[in-house]
Amino acid sequence: MGTYTEKWGELPESAKDLERARQSFIEEFEAINWYSQRIEATTDAELKKILEHNRNEEKEHAALLFEYVKKHDSEQAGALKKSDL
Numbered sequence: 881m882g883t884y885t886e887k888w889g890e891l892p893e894s895a896k897d898l899e900r901a902r903q904s905f906i907e908e909f910e911a912i913n914w915y916s917q918r919i920e921a922t923t924d925a926e927l928k929k930i931l932e933h934n935r936n937e938e939k940e941h942a943a944l945l946f947e948y949v950k951k952h953d954s955e956q957a958g959a960l961k962k963s964d965l
């Protein structure tokens with residue numbers, strides 16, 4: 881999975897699921913960047929609208945994953961509260 885450096889088989893399931901969620905979060909943000917670049921690059925208004933729709937769905941996917949991480953990683957949730965954003 882992802883870039884995890886420890887022995888995957890020795891990790892508890894909770895750690896594996898958090899890794900899956902965090903890696904998926906990274907991939908959603910990569911997709912948002914890719915769509916955003918393509919939106920800026922295209923001169924076709926129809927394609928731009930489709931790409932914007934797709935990018936916005938990726939933002940929703942990222943939000944769902946971050947909510948999962950906050951729910952299952954109390955330190956992450958605490959860090960978010962500390963940042964006061």
Ligand SMILES: [Fe+2]
Binds near residue numbers: 908937
């Ligand atoms: Fe997605």
